[in-house]
Amino acid sequence: MARVLVGCKRVIDYAVKIRVKPDKTGVVKQNVKHSLNPFDEIAVEEAVRMKEKKIATEIVALSCGPSQCQETLRTALAMGADKAIHVEIPDKDYEHVTSLHVSKILAKAAKEINADVVIVGKQSIDDDSAQTAQMVAALLDWPQATFISKAEKVDNVLKITREIDGGLENITAKLPAVISADLRLNEPRYATLPNIMKAKKKPMEKKTPKDFEVDLSSRFDVISVVDPPSREAGVKVESVDDLVSKLKDAGVV
Amino acid sequence: MHYKNQFYYDNQQKFVMDILYRLSFCMNIFRGKAVTEQVFPFPAVDVLDEERKETLDALVDPVSKFFEEVNDAAKNDELEKIEDHTLEGLKELGAFGLQVPVDFGGIGLSNTQYARLVEIVGSHDLGVGIALGAHQSIGFKGITLFGNEEQKAKYLPKLAAGQEFAAYSLTEPASGSDANSIRTKAELSADGKHYVLNGSKIWISNGGIADIFTVFAKTPVKDSKTGDTKDKITAFIVERGFGGVSSGPPEKKMGIKCSNTAEVYFEDTKVPVENVLGGVGEGFKVAMMILNNGRFGMAAALSGTMKSCIAKAVDHAQNRKQFAKNIHEYGAIQEKIAEMVMRHYATESMAYMVAANMDKGAKEFQIEAAISKVYGSEAAWFCCDTAMQILGGMSYMKDTGLERVMRDLRIFRIFEGTNDILRLFVALTGIQYAGGHLRDVLAALKSPVSNPGLLVGKAVEKAKRSMGVVSPISVVGAHSELAAEADKLGTCIAMFGGSVEDLWQIVLLMTDLYSPSGRVGAVHLYFLIICSKQYEHGLFNFAERVSCFCFLDEQFLLWRIAEAAMDIYSMSAVISRCSAALTSGLPSSEHEKVICQTYVEKATQRVKDNLGELTSTPHQAIFKNMSLISKQTVANAGVIAQHPLGGSL
Numbered sequence: 001m002a003r004v005l006v007g008c009k010r011v012i013d014y015a016v017k018i019r020v021k022p023d024k025t026g027v028v029k030q031n032v033k034h035s036l037n038p039f040d041e042i043a044v045e046e047a048v049r050m051k052e053k054k055i056a057t058e059i060v061a062l063s064c065g066p067s068q069c070q071e072t073l074r075t076a077l078a079m080g081a082d083k084a085i086h087v088e089i090p091d092k093d094y095e096h097v098t099s100l101h102v103s104k105i106l107a108k109a110a111k112e113i114n115a116d117v118v119i120v121g122k123q124s125i126d127d128d129s130a131q132t133a134q135m136v137a138a139l140l141d142w143p144q145a146t147f148i149s150k151a152e153k154v155d156n157v158l159k160i161t162r163e164i165d166g167g168l169e170n171i172t173a174k175l176p177a178v179i180s181a182d183l184r185l186n187e188p189r190y191a192t193l194p195n196i197m198k199a200k201k202k203p204m205e206k207k208t209p210k211d212f213e214v215d216l217s218s219r220f221d222v223i224s225v226v227d228p229p230s231r232e233a234g235v236k237v238e239s240v241d242d243l244v245s246k247l248k249d250a251g252v253v
Numbered sequence: 254m255h256y257k258n259q260f261y262y263d264n265q266q267k268f269v270m271d272i273l274y275r276l277s278f279c280m281n282i283f284r285g286k287a288v289t290e291q292v293f294p295f296p297a298v299d300v301l302d303e304e305r306k307e308t309l310d311a312l313v314d315p316v317s318k319f320f321e322e323v324n325d326a327a328k329n330d331e332l333e334k335i336e337d338h339t340l341e342g343l344k345e346l347g348a349f350g351l352q353v354p355v356d357f358g359g360i361g362l363s364n365t366q367y368a369r370l371v372e373i374v375g376s377h378d379l380g381v382g383i384a385l386g387a388h389q390s391i392g393f394k395g396i397t398l399f400g401n402e403e404q405k406a407k408y409l410p411k412l413a414a415g416q417e418f419a420a421y422s423l424t425e426p427a428s429g430s431d432a433n434s435i436r437t438k439a440e441l442s443a444d445g446k447h448y449v450l451n452g453s454k455i456w457i458s459n460g461g462i463a464d465i466f467t468v469f470a471k472t473p474v475k476d477s478k479t480g481d482t483k484d485k486i487t488a489f490i491v492e493r494g495f496g497g498v499s500s501g502p503p504e505k506k507m508g509i510k511c512s513n514t515a516e517v518y519f520e521d522t523k524v525p526v527e528n529v530l531g532g533v534g535e536g537f538k539v540a541m542m543i544l545n546n547g548r549f550g551m552a553a554a555l556s557g558t559m560k561s562c563i564a565k566a567v568d569h570a571q572n573r574k575q576f577a578k579n580i581h582e583y584g585a586i587q588e589k590i591a592e593m594v595m596r597h598y599a600t601e602s603m604a605y606m607v608a609a610n611m612d613k614g615a616k617e618f619q620i621e622a623a624i625s626k627v628y629g630s631e632a633a634w635f636c637c638d639t640a641m642q643i644l645g646g647m648s649y650m651k652d653t654g655l656e657r658v659m660r661d662l663r664i665f666r667i668f669e670g671t672n673d674i675l676r677l678f679v680a681l682t683g684i685q686y687a688g689g690h691l692r693d694v695l696a697a698l699k700s701p702v703s704n705p706g707l708l709v710g711k712a713v714e715k716a717k718r719s720m721g722v723v724s725p726i727s728v729v730g731a732h733s734e735l736a737a738e739a740d741k742l743g744t745c746i747a748m749f750g751g752s753v754e755d756l757w758q759i760v761l762l763m764t765d766l767y768s769p770s771g772r773v774g775a776v777h778l779y780f781l782i783i784c785s786k787q788y789e790h791g792l793f794n795f796a797e798r799v800s801c802f803c804f805l806d807e808q809f810l811l812w813r814i815a816e817a818a819m820d821i822y823s824m825s826a827v828i829s830r831c832s833a834a835l836t837s838g839l840p841s842s843e844h845e846k847v848i849c850q851t852y853v854e855k856a857t858q859r860v861k862d863n864l865g866e867l868t869s870t871p872h873q874a875i876f877k878n879m880s881l882i883s884k885q886t887v888a889n890a891g892v893i894a895q896h897p898l899g900g901s902l
């Protein structure tokens with residue numbers, strides 16, 4: 001196996017308290033801390049480990065979005081990716097970008113760089129769509145292994161373990177393949193300061209969706225974005241009878 | 254910046270410092286002048302170019318994450334060592350060579366970038382902070398500052414990678430603050446190839462684990478003019494592997510327990526002559542410059558500590574209910590929180606101001622750096638102590654994490670120059686500088702006929718001062734919304750300059766009154782030295798300066814001068830930073846304005862009080878009495894007063 005393509009999405013940092021914009025068109029992103037999507041971080045880590053085990057020779061990280069995505073890509077480079085591709089989509093257009101758009105770009109890029117494996121996080125922590133890996137696989141007509149917790153390469157086949165309800169599922173996928181990383185696949189390393197400094201010198205290619213012939217026109221409109229309803233305070237009940245009568249009052253039993 | 258490299262060597266290759274001094278804000282307040290190049294506009298605002306800013310942005314996260322997720326301060330404290338996996342992690346992280354040039358395997362950070370990262374360290378674990386600081390802020394800083402290319406290439410890469418640890422070895426059993434009195438000796442071998450080092454050092458951070466030591470020892474140096482041989486301090490790079498180097502067991506300490514502290518002994522250690530650092534006989538300068546260059550880092554780390562103390566205090570104040578109210582609603586708690594916030598603001602402003610000035614090429618920042626260390630270590634102690642008070646009994650429990658911080662913090666007022674000695678340093682360095690400039694006035698005072706006009710003018714000024722009237726000087730550069738604060742600063746500087754001048758006149762008066770008695774003879778001599786060759790002695794005759802003024806028993810006065818200098822500098826840093834916030838319209842600028850106004854008001858009051866005490870009659874009696882109480886108690890080896898229950902009890 002030679003080349004791994006890793007998807008790296010820039011998302012609002014997990015520790016940030018999300019605020020909805022007053023005009024309900026989305027959430028506040030300006031002056032808010034962003035970082036590499038945690039599941040994508042796991043994907044990068046997996047690629048780096050593949051390289052350390054000498055089953056990969058080159059790691060290319062790709063991110064779609066505004067110019068700040070380059071910071072996100074630098075994180076991936078500091079972790080061990082060799083090259084980065086930034087597909088620049090201005091803020092205004094990025095609002096409408098969906099998993100399908102990104103999947104098309106990833107699929108095209110995978111072809112272009114001759115990737116043998118595409119690794120992405122199982123979902124991004126902002127939109128929670130969990131469909132990019134599947135779409136990329138479909139577009140490429142490659143095997144897919146999603147939500148994986150373990151991957152080993154034997155000959156030209158990946159032996160995969162997936163966590164499913166009630167147990168583990170073992171499958172194999174022929175290369176080339178698309179895989180998506182679940183939480184327990186690995187524990188991503190810290191980008192060390194020397195590697196961050198080295199990452200500044202690694203190549204970063206700048207592209208646009210046009211270069212991949214991907215049309216970004218929107219297929220749906222966002223009508224409104226609202227906060228989840230806040231939970232109302234509960235009441236403490238003294239006894240089972242009390243509980244039953246309260247439930248009856250509420251019309252649920 | 255225009256003030257880069259504004260120093261020069263005269264035709265005898267002597268360092269001319271007058272021009273340097275001119276640019277130091279703190280030096281000049283001793284002359285009653287507001288020289289604000291290094292203060293306005295707030296130098297930290299533009300000190301990082303885009304690239305350095307981006308780099309720093311990328312570094313802050315992983316360092317924070319490391320300290321949040323990997324490093325366990327409580328565990329390090331309990332084990333009295335840094336956990337193995339943490340130490341390995343720190344090495345990988347690159348934390349041991351933050352400022353080592355990239356070419357030598359380090360991260361190549363500027364002072365400002367370094368300050369930002371050690372702030373994170375300080376907010377989590379001061380013990381680790383000292384382990385790292387003893388290594389790079391003082392342990393091998395001498396090599397980066399004074400080392401030649403061979404020395405740098407030989408030592409820096411392994412040190413930067415944390416493969417080898419470094420230690421700064423100055424203190425000895427009989428030599429603490431008075432560093433000139435060290436006894437460790439280094440004598441040149443007969444073949445002239447190496448020095449033979451003998452002596453012992455105590456309380457050396459990393460002393461038990463270091464591979465590379467910056468050692469200060471006395472070497473006989475021949476004066477080229479007189480031909481006399483005198484012992485002078487020389488700095489050496491000493492490898493543990495040179496032989497004859499041993500160290501004691503780790504000291505049991507109050508705090509910063511995970512940082513190793515040990516005695517280090519040198520017994521006939523052969524040090525190659527190539528390992529002299531910074532020139533034979535130049536060791537005192539090397540020792541002081543290393544500390545001088547590292548002090549901003551301590552202030553930055555401590556501002557991080559203060560921030561985390563404040564966060565704990567505020568969290569508790571917001572949630573703890575007593576007498577039916579959350580305790581933050583009570584004035585006594587509010588005053589505490591506000592005071593913590595103001596002192597944090599001042600510390601942080603000074604730390605980044607000093608760092609930025611250093612990055613912009615300032616060469617003269619010794620008073621500013623000393624103030625940032627003294628102020629920062631006391632402000633941090635105050636914050637931790639106050640946070641403990643706000644948390645009440647909870648703060649006394651180990652799990653809260655504040656008692657460890659308090660234990661860790663205490664040493665910061667003691668090492669790298671005790672705060673007391675640094676106060677004397679601040680006062681004396683500035684006073685000496687002012688003395689040079691007051692030459693004409695002082696000469697006129699000594700022989701009034703020579704320039705009566707000058708004296709009359711001075712006498713009028715002095716009379717006005719004693720009535721509390723000063724002509725304020727204008728401080729240019731503050732934001733228009735802080736004009737009142739800038740005026741107060743100007744008034745403080747004018748008062749301060751006047752007080753320093755008065756102090757010089759006291760010195761002079763005494764020389765005239767008592768001359769030629771031995772005691773005052775020394776002062777007179779000192780005065781003449783300063784007036785005739787004002788800067789030849791330069792920065793580093795501090796010990797001499799101390800002993801001269803000790804003669805005078807003037808420390809009661811010097812202390813107050815230093816206090817006022819610290820308030821004036823902190824005030825200026827606060828006004829400058831707040832001006833920058835207002836100018837760029839930061840969302841926090843209105844809040845900062847309130848902090849600034851309140852801080853300046855309080856600091857101005859303190860300056861007035863401290864300067865007033867210099868000459869007020871009651872205070873002269875207080876000083877005399879306090880000296881007496883101390884002397885009598887010392888003579889009695891303890892308190893003298895009869896027990897309230899009677900003599901035999």
Ligand SMILES: Cc1cc2nc3c(=O)[nH]c(=O)nc-3n(C[C@H](O)[C@H](O)[C@H](O)COP(=O)(O)OP(=O)(O)OC[C@H]3O[C@@H](n4cnc5c(N)ncnc54)[C@H](O)[C@@H]3O)c2cc1C
Binds near residue numbers: 387421423456458669
């Ligand atoms: C944990 C720890 C780590 C240390 N790490 C290092 C290290 O890495 N390298 C190193 O070289 N040293 C180190 N030291 C030593 C430290 O720098 C000294 O303790 C410090 O310089 C003070 O010296 P001293 O303890 O001898 O106190 P002294 O100098 O004896 O002072 C005692 C008191 O007298 C006051 N005093 C002294 N002279 C005067 C004067 N003329 N006028 C008025 N007051 C005066 C002082 O301010 C102080 O309050 C460390 C110490 C500790 C405790």
